[in-house]
Amino acid sequence: MPGSEGTRQEADGHGVSGGDPTPDVTSGSSTPAEADAAASGDGRSDQTLVRRAIAAADYGLRDPLVVLGGVLIIAALALKIYVLRSAYFVEDDFLFFGNAAATNLTPDYLTSLHKGHLMPGAMLLAYIQTAIAPYDWGLATGIMVAFQAGASAAVFRLLWVVFGRRWAILAPLAVYLFAPLTMPVLAWWAAALNAVPFQLAMALSLLWMVRYLRTGDVRYGWMTAGAVVLGMAFSVKALFLPPLLFVVAAAFLVRGRFPKVIATTLERDMPFWVGMGALSVGHGLLYISKQDTAQGEGAGLPKLDTAVSAARRLLGETFPAGTVGGPFEWGPVTPAGGLLNPSAPMVIGAWSVLAVVVGVSLLLRRRSWRAWAIVLGYLVVVDIIPTLIARGRYEDAIGFDPRYVADAALVFAICLAFAYIPTREESPGTDDPGRGSHAGGTDGHAAFRWVPPPKRARDVTIAATTVFILAAGYSTYAFADTLSGNRVRWYLDTVRAQMSEIPKEAGVYPRPVPADIVLPWNGPRGLSSYVLSPLADEGVAERLRSPGPSDTALVFNDAGYLVPAKPKDDSAFFGKPDDDKCMSTLEGEVMWQVESFGGPTMILAINYTAETSTRIGVVLGDSWIDTELPAAPKGGMWYVPVPGAGSKLLLHTKQDELCMKWVTFGELEPQTDGDPWAQQDADEDDGDGEKGTKDTKADEKDEDGGKKDTAGGSGDD
Secondary structure, X not given: OOOOOOOHHHHHOOOOOOOOXXXXXXXXXXXXXXHHHHHOOOOOOOOOHHHHHHHHHHHHHOOHHHHHHHHHHHHHHHHHXXXXXXXXXXXXXXXXXXXXXXXXXXXXXXXXXXXXXXOHHHHHHHHHHHHHOOOOHHHHHHHHHHHHHHHHHHHHHHHHHHHOOEHHHHHHHHHHHOOHHHHHHHHOHHHHHHHHHHHHHHHXXXXXXXXXXXXXXXXXXXXXXXXXXXHHHHOHHHHHHHHHHHHHHHHHHOOOOOOHHHHHHHHHOHHHHHHHHHHHHHHHHHHXXXXXXXXXXXXXXXXXXXXXXXXXXXXXXXXXXXXXXXXXXXXXXXXXXXXEOOXXXXXXXXXXXXXXXXXXXXXXXXXXXXXXXHHXXXXXXXXXXXXXXXXXXXXXXXXXXXXXXXXXXXXXXXXXXXXXXXXXXXXXXXXXOOOHHHOEOOOOOEOEOOOOOHHHHHHHHXXXXXXXXXXXXXXXXXXXXXXXXXHHHHHHHHHHHHHHHOOOOOEEOOOEXXXXXXXXXXXXXXXXXXXXXXXXXXXXXXXXXXXXXXOOEEEEOOOOOEEEEEEOOXXXXXXXXXXXXXXXXXXXXXXXXXXXXXXXXXXXXXXXXXXXXXXXXXXXXXXXXXXXXXXXXXXXXXXXXXXXXXXXXXXXXXXXXXXXXXXXXXXXXXXXXXXXXXXXXXXXHOOHHHHHHHHHHHHHHHXXXXXXXXXXXXXXX
């Protein structure tokens, strides 16, 4: 992909250690390990990797800039970990685990779209965790925090390499590390699987691109390509990484006037940029080819009014408020935490701050407009337009969701640095001695229009950075209060404990899990058979995913307990006439009018007596089921899943062997809503008299041929 051009510094007329001698610059931007490497003829150090790592660590611990940067990174990670303690799995997280548990690790699994996202890397991580420790929040967040730590360190290194050893780089570093925009996306595991590795890939690709452009070392070219591929493995947005790299290179890393510098950048490294373009095109073609796996949740034409409203909120409210450290108060609150719907004063204040930041940079730096153009272009092209294509036909509430612009926080931080700090490429070349902080590039333009007094600039920068960290820290702390992870954690812990108590012959039938765990509109993916099966052993998990006929019906209630089931009140009910002993059939066949759209939750429940075991056949739509009812001379129940869709339910029986008392068809619901043991204790405390009355009424209902609210046997003795 990349071409071999030797040392770029010599061709461009400036060295690696060159930098504007602005007041906040300390000479010497390379570590001793790097100096050793540069001194060797082939660019390699004679030291072992271990010794070089020790030398670099020793150098870093003695450099106050490195120490302070490390403190900022650790503090930001500690704040994120604090928030993650209040979070837990929610919504799409369960869909990832359920899909991974029910699927083999195949190319189709890795490349299938999940709600419009192509992310084979995320699917692989989900599959591995499902196999090792499903629903283990510590492992899931530990991996994401590791990615976040890597991204933070990569951004620090990127700023150091691009701008040299300057105290000023700590300001944009802090803007990225503490940005409230990046917190909600980290707290939601399914979103973090996309966003956090993508942030790492973005930082690494920029870092290694800078190395390649400056040195021409082919290794850095391939490493840049590898970072782009890493991003593409986790996020569709990585499709735009190569264009982002190109505009950053043309704007700040290649000398020349705009717009001629665009052609210069392309011509200088044509093989490299062609390779980058090929990655984008290839990724785009793969994404398009997988649209049939999106299950209707992929790209689509947005509604105009919804798209305009969502774009206005994302660009005009959510991003500005989150960028300056807001919103301080989060809402509305969803199962995944608070959304960002800032108040009018917050929006006005955010825009005022941004206006000052942009305005001052335009007064100081000639090229600063390029940085803000990159931020705006990234927001529109990478964040807003794809979001509207994927979500713009639903609700404009997506405009409140900071997840969709979280990655722009990294772009903003880097461009903030470009807007205020000159790069090494803006240092004077050998043919241009320059004049201190006004040193210009070969295009003859000074890097600064005006330079403020060094002490005042330093004091303002420190004060502004401190205020931002405090504001952003408070917003992040406030976001933690909107998370309700304990409720879901308790639910899953209860389910996990129940999995070891499932009777071998019982049927555990699916029903929707609580709406605060998976929303109902997810359909079959929100059923207990899909969501909870990863917690079971393989044999039990298969019974949950494909339950068969059984004489005992169990379901998980909304508290996570496995309890006996009963037909829902809206189930179709067919009973025997009052003066008959059994339901009548036509030579063993009977047909009922039902209404079924199909699905795994539709259960046929038969209350019957039979002296010997007997077989029955059930037909509904395209479902043909043959099952054997065990002998039940004193009465029994038999539950048969009938997933077919249709309006006529046909039952084939042997008239002389089976006596049906009543039949229901529909979904099941739990007999007990909460802890069944607590309810049992409460019933026992009610007193023998009241309990005996309840039992008598239940017996009278059974003798009349009514529905029996139990999962066990019933009927005439």
